Amino acid sequence: xxxxxxxxxxxxxxxxxxxxxxxxxxxxxxxxxxxxxxxxxxxxxxxxxxxxxxxxxxxxxxxxxxxxxxxxxxxxxxxxxxxxxxxxxxxxxxxxxxxxxxxxxxxxxxxxxxxxxxxxxxxxxxxxxxxxxxxxxxxxxxxxxxxxxxxxxxxxxxxxxxxxxxxxxxxxxxxxxxxxxxxxxxxxxxxxxxxxxxxxxxxxxxxxxxxxxxxxxxxxxxxxxxxxxxxxxxxxxxxxxxxxxxxxxxxxxxxxxxxxxxxxxxxxxxxxxxxxxxxxxxxxxxxxxxxxxxxxxxxxxxxxxxxxxxxxxxxxxxxxxxxxxxxxxxxxxxxxxxxxxxxxxxxxxxxxxxxxxxxxxxxxxxxxxxxxxxxxxxxxxxxxxxxxxxxxxxxxxxxxxxxxxxxxxxxxxxxxxxxxxxxxxxxxxxxxxxxxxxxxxxxxxxxxxxxxxxxxxxxxxxxxxxxxxxxxxxxxxxxxxxxxxxxxxxxxxxxxxxxxxxxxxxxxxxxxxxxxxxxxxxxxxxxxxxxxxxxxxxxxxxxxxxxxxxxxxxxxxxxxxxxxxx
Numbered sequence: 001x002x003x004x005x006x007x008x009x010x011x012x013x014x015x016x017x018x019x020x021x022x023x024x025x026x027x028x029x030x031x032x033x034x035x036x037x038x039x040x041x042x043x044x045x046x047x048x049x050x051x052x053x054x055x056x057x058x059x060x061x062x063x064x065x066x067x068x069x070x071x072x073x074x075x076x077x078x079x080x081x082x083x084x085x086x087x088x089x090x091x092x093x094x095x096x097x098x099x100x101x102x103x104x105x106x107x108x109x110x111x112x113x114x115x116x117x118x119x120x121x122x123x124x125x126x127x128x129x130x131x132x133x134x135x136x137x138x139x140x141x142x143x144x145x146x147x148x149x150x151x152x153x154x155x156x157x158x159x160x161x162x163x164x165x166x167x168x169x170x171x172x173x174x175x176x177x178x179x180x181x182x183x184x185x186x187x188x189x190x191x192x193x194x195x196x197x198x199x200x201x202x203x204x205x206x207x208x209x210x211x212x213x214x215x216x217x218x219x220x221x222x223x224x225x226x227x228x229x230x231x232x233x234x235x236x237x238x239x240x241x242x243x244x245x246x247x248x249x250x251x252x253x254x255x256x257x258x259x260x261x262x263x264x265x266x267x268x269x270x271x272x273x274x275x276x277x278x279x280x281x282x283x284x285x286x287x288x289x290x291x292x293x294x295x296x297x298x299x300x301x302x303x304x305x306x307x308x309x310x311x312x313x314x315x316x317x318x319x320x321x322x323x324x325x326x327x328x329x330x331x332x333x334x335x336x337x338x339x340x341x342x343x344x345x346x347x348x349x350x351x352x353x354x355x356x357x358x359x360x361x362x363x364x365x366x367x368x369x370x371x372x373x374x375x376x377x378x379x380x381x382x383x384x385x386x387x388x389x390x391x392x393x394x395x396x397x398x399x400x401x402x403x404x405x406x407x408x409x410x411x412x413x414x415x416x417x418x419x420x421x422x423x424x425x426x427x428x429x430x431x432x433x434x435x436x437x438x439x440x441x442x443x444x445x446x447x448x449x450x451x452x453x454x455x456x457x458x459x460x461x462x463x464x465x466x467x468x469x470x471x472x473x474x475x476x477x478x479x480x481x482x483x484x485x486x487x488x489x490x491x492x493x494x495x496x497x498x499x500x501x502x503x504x505x506x507x508x509x510x511x512x513x514x515x516x517x518x519x520x521x522x523x524x525x526x527x528x529x530x531x532x533x534x535x536x537x538x539x540x541x542x543x544x545x546x547x548x549x550x551x552x553x554x555x556x557x558x559x560x561x562x563x564x565x566x
Contacts, residue, residue: 005093006316006317006318007093008092008093008096008097009316010315010316011096013313013314013315013316014054014055014313014315015212015213016309016312016313017054017306017309017310017313018051018054018210018213018215018216019213019215020305020308020309020312020313021047021050021051021054021302021305021306021309022047022051022215022216022218022219023215024301024302024305025047025050025219025302025305026218026222028043028298028301028302029043029298032294032297032298033294034294034295034298035279035282035286036286036291037226037229037230037232037233037279038230038233039286039291039294039295040222040226040229040230041223041226041227041229041230042295043226043295043298044219044222044223044226045223046299046302047219047302048203048206048216048219048220048223050302050306051215051216051219052206054306054309054310055315057306058306058310058314058315059310060314060315060316060317061314061315061316061317062316062317062318099212100212103211103212104208104209104211106211107207107208107211108205108208111201111204111205111208118158118160121151121153121154121158121168122149122151122166122168124151124152124153125149125150125151125152125153125168126149126150126151127147127148127149127150128148128149128150128169131148132174132178132181133178134178134179134181134182134185135148135181135182135185137182137185138182138185138186138189139185139189141186141238141239142186142189142190142192142193142238143193144165144189144190144192144193146159146161146164146165146166146167146188146189146192147164147165147166147167148166148167148169149166149167149168149169150168150169150170150171150173150174151168151169151170151171152170152171154168154169154170155170155172155252156170156252157169157170157173157184157187157188157252159188159191159192159196159197160197161197162195162197162198165192165197167185167188167189167192169184169188176248176251177244177247179239179241179244179247180244180245180247180248180251182239182244183235183239183241183244183245183248184248184252186235186238186239187231187232187235187245190231190234190235191231194231196227196231199227200224203220203223203224206220207220224272225272225275225276228272228276229275229276229279232245232276232279232280233279233280236280242280245280246277246280246281249273249276249277250273250277253273354413354414354416355411355412355413355414356386356412356413356414357410357411357412358411359406359407359408359410359411360407361400361403361404361406361407361408361427361429362403362406362407362518363403363429363521364399364400364403365514365516365520366399367397367399367400367429368431370399371431372397372399372400372429373397373429373430373431374396374397374400374428374429375395375396375426375427375428375429376393376395376396376397376400376401376404376426376427376429377393377394377395377396377424377425377426377427378391378392378393378394378396378404378405378408378424378425378426378427379391379392379394379422379423379424379425380392380408380422380423380424380425381420381421381422382413382419382420382421382422382423383419383420384415384419384420385415385419386412386413386414386415386416386419387412387413388408388409388410388411388412391405391408391409393405394424396427397429400427400429404427408425408427459543460498460543460544460545461535461537461542461543461544461545462544462545463535463544463545463546466537466538467535467536467537467542467544468535468536468537469535469544469546470499470503470532470533470534470535470544470546471532471533472530472531472532472533473503473531473532473533474529474530474531475530475531476526476529476530477526478519478522478523478525478526478527478550478552479522479526480519480522480552480554481517481518481519481522483517483518484515484516484517484518484519484552485554487517488554489515489516489517489519489552490552490553490554491515491519491551491552492512492549492550492551492552493510493512493515493519493520493523493524493549493550493552494510494511494512494547494548494549494550495508495509495510495511495512495523495524495527495547495548495549495550496508496509496510496511496545496546496547497509497527497545497546497547497548498543498544498545499532499534499535499543499544499546500534500543501534501541501542501543502534502541503531503532503533503534504531504532505527505528505529505530505532506543508524508527508528510523510524511547515552519552523550523552526550527548527550
């Protein structure tokens with residue numbers, strides 16, 4: 001997961017945060033004995049709100065590479081064996097993105113089809129021209145004025161619509177006793193008065209966006225149940241007939257041919273009957289001080305859980321562009337030094353402009369092997385938005401011009417009153433020469449214990465016999481370059497290294513196939529910093545030649561192997 005795009009890692013971290021918050025939030029009503037329906041509804045809605053606001057109410061941290069992170073660093077070991085180069089596999093991020101998008105589209109399609117089905121039911125239903133006595137009584141108790149319809153397609157009453165709300169009643173509604181009719185009518189009218197259909201649609205679209213998270217489904221189902229329980233309690237209060245209302249619930253539950261899923265509050269949903277009846281039978285109540293104390297304790301617990309989950313699974317932002325690119329450039333054996341100066345006719349000091357994105361030029365491996373160095377001079381135009389719009393090559397080695405132009409055209413500056421402007425950019429490419437390793441047959445060797453002797457004047461030994469290998473005492477892992485990590489590149493770099501009598505790396509020469517993307521330079525530059533306990537010959541420090549195999553892996557971590565080879 002560490003080598004995946006930052007949005008995928010953030011999605012995984014956010015999912016874990018939501019799971020932790022919902023797990024704690026589901027236990028709190030049981031521990032605090034929060035049983036009042038209206039309070040439970042408010043609590044579950046607040047819990048859903050916390051889950052949605054988690055990305056907004058927490059700090060985001062820059063995704064900076066860590067030296068000890070196995071997903072961001074390479075691993076070097078002194079071992080034998082051929083170089084291994086692994087190819088990048090399938091893109092997990094693209095697969096996940098495709099699945100997420102398909103799920104969202106399917107869920108939204110389900111909601112849209114459900115709304116069309118409701119409109120079809122209403123269009124095929126018969127308007128209720130004259131209200132019956134029980135409906136008239138219900139209208140006198142609840143201040144709502146929806147349109148009533150009688151539908152042959154539904155077995156349970158349903159309410160939907162915001163500007164022009166509609167209540168669909170099944171045919172069997174009129175066969176019920178008047179007390180049950182009044183209770184059911186009050187139930188549906190309360191849904192209209194409370195605008196529950198709007199809340200229901202909002203929850204459906206939240207489920208469409210977060211369809212993959214079971215914790216979100218759990219919270220939404222708890223909200224729907226608490227909403228029905230709150231309406232149940234209010235109906236019992238208005239009708240003063242608990243028995244009639246319980247009878248209406250049981251009567252509606254007799255027929256299993258409930259309507260196909262529609263995005264609307266139904267009088268009775270599958271799986272809710274037992275919990276709704278149990279709560280009405282208990283006649284729960286809570287005093288106002290106890291209710292306030294319970295809600296405050298629940299809010300504090302949720303905030304603490306949200307803080308802990310954000311600390312445990314933090315969300316990340318992309319690293320500063322300049323930082324990542326400069327870190328990559330630092331791992332190159334060749335260096336490209338940049339300088340800018342104001343250019344006529346604008347007379348603008350480009351150093352006063354804020355550079356928000358810089359890409360360092362890449363030293364072509366072919367130019368390094370050919371030992372091509374030099375200076376590339378470019379004339380650059382920066383527009384009022386800070387973009388580089390035109391680059392003119394003034395001079396420079398042809399092999400170094402293209403990487404210079406490719407890098408500079410990606411530069412970005414912060415908008416400024418000083419822009420637009422022209423400037424000359426000078427890029428200096430220089431190579432550091434490595435002292436060549438000497439063979440064991442070198443004549444005229446200098447005294448072995450003289451570390452100041454020139455490499456050409458002394459003998460460099462191979463491991464074996466009376467020559468003991470050096471032991472690394474400081475051997476940091478080579479870091480991955482930004483481009484290689486992004487491309488998922490893995491592989492091995494084999495280097496011939498000369499360690500002098502002071503335990504310092506005197507020269508490094510690559511002997512394996514190039515990996516590219518700055519990986520070879522990263523390995524060589526890091527090996528140059530290694531320190532060893534010097535090798536010995538007959539008990540005295542001696543310069544030796546060893547082979548170091550540096551293996552880059554995106555997964556797993558392997559400490560350097562202390563084995564040596566000539």
